[in-house]
Amino acid sequence: MIRFPSVSRRLSRNWVTRGLASAAGNLPNSKSPIVAKLNFFNSVQSEGLIPTFRVLDGTGKLIDGAELPEIDEKLSHKMYENMQLLPTLDNILYNVQRQGKISFYHGEEATIIGSAAALALDDEVLGQYREMGVLLWRGFGIDDVMAQCFGNEEDTSGKGRQMPVHFGSTKHHFHTISSPLATQIPQAAGVGYALRRAPNRRGRSIAACYFGEGAASEGDFHAGLLLASTIPSPTLYIARNNGFAISTPSTEQFYGDGIAARGPGYGIDTVRVDGNDVLAVLAAVREGRRRCLEQGRAVLIEAMSYRQVAFRYSERHHIDGGWWNAEAEEELKVRLKADVMKAFKRADSIKRAELGELFTDVYGGEEPWNIKEQREELTGLLRKYGEVWEPWRTELAKFKNNGQDLLKS
Amino acid sequence: MHTTRFSARSLSRISIPRRYNSTAVEPPPAGGHLPSVATSEILRTTRDSALRTPGLAFADEDGSGPSRPIVGGRETRKMNTYQAVRDAMSIALSRDDSAVVFGEDVAFGGVFRCTMGLAEEFGKERVFNTPLTEQGIAGFGIGLALMGHTAIAEIQFADYIFPAFDQLVNEAAKIRYRSGGQYNVGGLTIRTPTMSVGHGGLYHSQSPEGFFMGASGLKVVIPRSPIQAKGLLLGSIRDPNPVIFMEPKILYRSAVEQVPVDDYELPLGKAEVLIPGSDLTLLTWGTPVYHCEAALHMLSSPSPSLEPLIPASLRSAKVELIDLRSILPWDVETVTESVKRTGRLVIVHEAGMTAGVGAEISAEVQKRCFLKLNAPVKRVTGW
Numbered sequence: 174m175i176r177f178p179s180v181s182r183r184l185s186r187n188w189v190t191r192g193l194a195s196a197a198g199n200l201p202n203s204k205s206p207i208v209a210k211l212n213f214f215n216s217v218q219s220e221g222l223i224p225t226f227r228v229l230d231g232t233g234k235l236i237d238g239a240e241l242p243e244i245d246e247k248l249s250h251k252m253y254e255n256m257q258l259l260p261t262l263d264n265i266l267y268n269v270q271r272q273g274k275i276s277f278y279h280g281e282e283a284t285i286i287g288s289a290a291a292l293a294l295d296d297e298v299l300g301q302y303r304e305m306g307v308l309l310w311r312g313f314g315i316d317d318v319m320a321q322c323f324g325n326e327e328d329t330s331g332k333g334r335q336m337p338v339h340f341g342s343t344k345h346h347f348h349t350i351s352s353p354l355a356t357q358i359p360q361a362a363g364v365g366y367a368l369r370r371a372p373n374r375r376g377r378s379i380a381a382c383y384f385g386e387g388a389a390s391e392g393d394f395h396a397g398l399l400l401a402s403t404i405p406s407p408t409l410y411i412a413r414n415n416g417f418a419i420s421t422p423s424t425e426q427f428y429g430d431g432i433a434a435r436g437p438g439y440g441i442d443t444v445r446v447d448g449n450d451v452l453a454v455l456a457a458v459r460e461g462r463r464r465c466l467e468q469g470r471a472v473l474i475e476a477m478s479y480r481q482v483a484f485r486y487s488e489r490h491h492i493d494g495g496w497w498n499a500e501a502e503e504e505l506k507v508r509l510k511a512d513v514m515k516a517f518k519r520a521d522s523i524k525r526a527e528l529g530e531l532f533t534d535v536y537g538g539e540e541p542w543n544i545k546e547q548r549e550e551l552t553g554l555l556r557k558y559g560e561v562w563e564p565w566r567t568e569l570a571k572f573k574n575n576g577q578d579l580l581k582s
Numbered sequence: 583m584h585t586t587r588f589s590a591r592s593l594s595r596i597s598i599p600r601r602y603n604s605t606a607v608e609p610p611p612a613g614g615h616l617p618s619v620a621t622s623e624i625l626r627t628t629r630d631s632a633l634r635t636p637g638l639a640f641a642d643e644d645g646s647g648p649s650r651p652i653v654g655g656r657e658t659r660k661m662n663t664y665q666a667v668r669d670a671m672s673i674a675l676s677r678d679d680s681a682v683v684f685g686e687d688v689a690f691g692g693v694f695r696c697t698m699g700l701a702e703e704f705g706k707e708r709v710f711n712t713p714l715t716e717q718g719i720a721g722f723g724i725g726l727a728l729m730g731h732t733a734i735a736e737i738q739f740a741d742y743i744f745p746a747f748d749q750l751v752n753e754a755a756k757i758r759y760r761s762g763g764q765y766n767v768g769g770l771t772i773r774t775p776t777m778s779v780g781h782g783g784l785y786h787s788q789s790p791e792g793f794f795m796g797a798s799g800l801k802v803v804i805p806r807s808p809i810q811a812k813g814l815l816l817g818s819i820r821d822p823n824p825v826i827f828m829e830p831k832i833l834y835r836s837a838v839e840q841v842p843v844d845d846y847e848l849p850l851g852k853a854e855v856l857i858p859g860s861d862l863t864l865l866t867w868g869t870p871v872y873h874c875e876a877a878l879h880m881l882s883s884p885s886p887s888l889e890p891l892i893p894a895s896l897r898s899a900k901v902e903l904i905d906l907r908s909i910l911p912w913d914v915e916t917v918t919e920s921v922k923r924t925g926r927l928v929i930v931h932e933a934g935m936t937a938g939v940g941a942e943i944s945a946e947v948q949k950r951c952f953l954k955l956n957a958p959v960k961r962v963t964g965w
Contacts, residue, residue: 328762331760334760341765360722360725363723363727364729396715537822541851543798
């Protein structure tokens with residue numbers, strides 16, 4: 174997705190201003206009324222829009238009637254740092270994409286960090302492509318991120334086979350991202366069922382599935398929620414509604430009241446939350462997870478967000494709580510930017526995995542003849558053209574061992 | 583049926599030709615009838631011949647010992663194809679705690695009885711119905727397999743597999759590759775009734791195996807008989823790759839064999855030569871195996887009406903009949919070895935001609951056997 178930082182900054186300041194104008198009030202685009210109490214529903218409500226749960230107001234103070242979720246300094250600091258790291262990575266990789274160094278990039282913060290903090294570290298996560306924050310939260314390093322985005326030989330996510338942001342890590346319980354939208358939704362129902370079936374994880378772990386409000390138009394959305402609500406499986410569905418799917422605004426995506434309106438259709442506990450309020454997201458996902466485990470059934474959380482770059486509600490609270498100060502903030506920004514730049518430069522210079530990896534991992538067990546023969550066909554072509562044809566020679570040099578793994582076989 | 587006023591005694595002296603109109607007594611079975619299957623010599627209807635099925639590997643024997651010509655000791659039981667499929671799943675569920683069976687209507691036994699009694703035996707948590715959504719069934723199965731569980735999913739008719747095409751081709755086939763080997767869905771097996779039944783029309787008769795042949799990462803298997811179905815299904819369930827197992831529905835009841843009751847597997851990716859020959863290779867899979875067998879009989883001893891159309895010189899042709907069994911990957915070695923000897927290949931499949939499995943096989947065979955071919959590769963297919 175292409176982002177235009179200067180445009181969204183200008184618009185978001187307007188929206189933020191309007192949000193500040195009334196203490197509780199309504200969300201900017203959808204006009205959903207803001208409420209301070211977390212209230213899950215699972216049947217069709219009376220008239221009016223589904224309200225949005227929020228904890229902090231535009232200045233970072235608690236809104237009337239809201240309660241702070243349980244959070245200590247260590248957790249708060251970790252959330253803050255990750256929420257700073259994400260846009261730092263965001264900005265650098267976004268610019269790198271504009272320069273053509275990598276092919277694809279985008280990001281979102283409070284929803285992702287708030288939910289990551291509420292999940293258990295081994296809850297199985299099935300994302301769409303904006304959930305790098307969950308991986309960062311779980312300890313996936315900046316070097317691992319860069320390796321995947323550059324597709325170099327250190328790419329543990331996929332050996333350089335996929336486009337950028339298609340992360341995956343069994344160690345971090347983060348299922349490998351794929352480009353087709355919404356395919357993870359019914360898969361998450363199956364993952365949840367496996368967790369229910371496994372004696373060492375039943376009642377302890379859930380599957381957490383992220384997707385955008387655009388992807389939720391796919392048939393797989395209906396199939397997934399139908400299965401997870403009916404079989405049932407302990408799968409927590411987190412819909413990120415940021416009002417756009419590439420260029421398509423929500424008004425052209427659906428006529429109903431967002432994604433939350435669909436939850437009651439499946440009879441599952443549902444709530445709408447302000448996705449830009451990291452503490453509200455934390456509280457909602459904690460409660461959603463608890464219900465998911467208790468019922469062994471799907472729960473749906475719709476996190477509303479809107480493009481804004483500069484202002485994050487949690488910052489003020491963190492600062493006001495006396496846990497932070499302006500110097501520490503500057504120091505953090507500088508340090509993170511330096512870390513990211515260092516990782517970026519390093520990743521840019523590392524070669525791709527061996528060329529032969531083009532043909533491995535297609536099948537498990539014995540390799541079928543057709544794959545073997547295709548490898549041999551490439552090897553034959555390399556022998557003939559690899560040295561003498563300059564474009565091929567240049568391309569081969571980008572791979573570890575310059576194709577020798579094939580030529581020597 | 584006609585009634586008469588004659589007494590029972592007088593009836594016994596008069597020979598009234600008896601006409602049994604089966605539709606008056608009971609409707610044809612949903613899976614259909616294929617009479618020539620019942621008399622097929624390809625089916626192994628004795629315990630002895632069943633236990634000598636080539637490639638049969640019992641689970642409790644390792645392959646290290648010498649192959650024994652004496653079959654001794656093992657039990658077989660008369661089973662039709664749906665009973666053999668059921669037997670395979672029962673064994674899989676018994677041996678593998680993570681195994682589950684799911685799909686539309688499987689709990690009560692399945693529309694073709696393939697899951698009869700399984701829910702009662704293994705419980706609702708392991709054998710259960712899903713809502714009516716093939717893309718959901720496939721996705722759910724992928725999720726289970728991602729966690730290392732054994733997922734045996736049923737798509738009620740192969741004609742309805744298309745909503746699951748995205749999940750199968752874009753996801754299941756590619757998960758191992760795209761994750762650099764970190765994740766895989768080898769535990770996934772999709773079973774689905776396939777091919778024509780006579781009365782099925784457009785939507786209960788299809789053979790969609792060709793659509794999946796291009797999805798590297800998947801395997802596609804089609805058994806011709808009960809012994810084959812049980813062994814290949816167990817082989818498919820245990821194969822470390824997602825497998826689509828297509829069961830010719832017309833054979834569910836009409837193909838009957840003595841099936842070994844123990845846990846055994848047959849190899850994937852390997853064709854089987856059913857009738858050796860030297861003049862022409864006849865390659866097929868699934869239901870047409872029996873049509874091919876019948877055709878060979880008609881060739882060697884044609885009925886009076888066909889005699890003028892079949893030159894006498896051809897009637898002694900020795901045709902080599904091969905059951906491909908696995909469509910992906912397919913056994914190119916067995917096929918080309920045969921064609922290099924015979925010089926002629928006819929491929930038979932129910933699916934339509936254009937871009938069917940026969941097209942891929944033809945291209946590969948002509949490339950490898952070009953100088954040995956005495957005629958172009960011929961495809962005899964559905965229209």
